[in-house]
Amino acid sequence: MKKLIEEYFEQNRELMIRDIMRLVRIKSDKEEAKEGKPYGDGPAEVLAVALEMASEMGFKTRNYDNYVGAIDFDDQKNKLDILAHLDVVPGGDGWSVTEPFNPVVKDGRLYGRGTIDDKGPAVAALYAMKAVKDLNIPLKAGVRLILGTDEECGSSDIRYYYGIEEEAPMTFSPDASFPVVNIEKGGLQGKFESRFEESTETPRIVSFKAGIKSNVIPGEAAAVVEGIDPEEIRDCCDAVT
Ligand SMILES: [Zn+2]
Structure with missing residues (x-):
């Protein structure tokens, strides 16, 4: 069976990469x-495309008001939920191999915003x-893939979903x-603040800025x-280097 599964992924490798890239482009x-x-618009569009991808594969899908989408393996009650997400953090600057939303494969690696977090794992x-479906592997219970679209900004999508549906036992x-990954930071x-008496004494830091998002x-x-x-x-720099 393991060999069959490995062969299956060898044969479907290019299709899988194509589908990840399709989502990364959004x-x-x-x-x-x-x-x-x-x-x-962006999170709603990527969700629509992913659900279409799943229904083309023959799975039943449901869109929960553009908060999350669910893909069911079959009609059995789901005992396993798989939680993935299709939203990303902003593209950001400083990309060297490609631009954030123009995915490319180079030297055996796929580059683009969201390839590993979390469009790649969602498509995988x-x-x-x-x-499991194509190889006719029988399952004793249902499996549901849940695709969120607000993971990077507080997961209000999942709160919405679990306000409607029950959590699966696994x-x-x-x-x-x-x-x-069994642990995350x-x-x-x-918000930290402090007040000082106004002073123009030098040297002084007038302002500083870093980052595009808190996560x-x-x-x-x-x-x-x-x-x-x-x-x-x-x-001073010479002393450091
Ligand atoms: Zn993530």
Whole structure:
């Protein structure tokens, strides 16, 4: 059986990559809500395309008001939920191999925003269901793939879904690289502030800025510093390097 499954994925590899790229091309970071589209156009579009992909494979699908989509393996009651998501963080700057929403395969790797988080794993889970179906592997219970569209901004999509549906007794979430991630860093989204007496004494930091979103590690940072002799900075940098 293992050999059959491996062969199946060898044969379907290109199709799977094609489908991941199809989703990566859709810019699906959160936008302002519109009527019937709680996270804007991009997340609704990527969800529609993914559900169409699944129904072309012969699965029943349901769109929960553009919050999440569900794909059922068959008519049995689901005992396993697979949670993946199709929204992404913003494209950001500094890409070298390609632009964020123009996926390419280079040197055996797929580049583009969301390839690993989480469009790639979402499509892999869908193909896993397709493999079980095409290879006629019998299942004793139902499996449901749930595709969210607000994971990166607080998971209000999943709260909406579980307000309507029951949780299955088993759940896993393919949301990063293979095989299993059993721990993730915590997130503290706080606001820190302090007040100082106004002063124009130098040297001083006038402003600083970094990052595009609170759950994205900043790629660059910039500060405006006043009252430092450029020579001193050079000496300091030399000392560091
Ligand atoms: Zn993710």
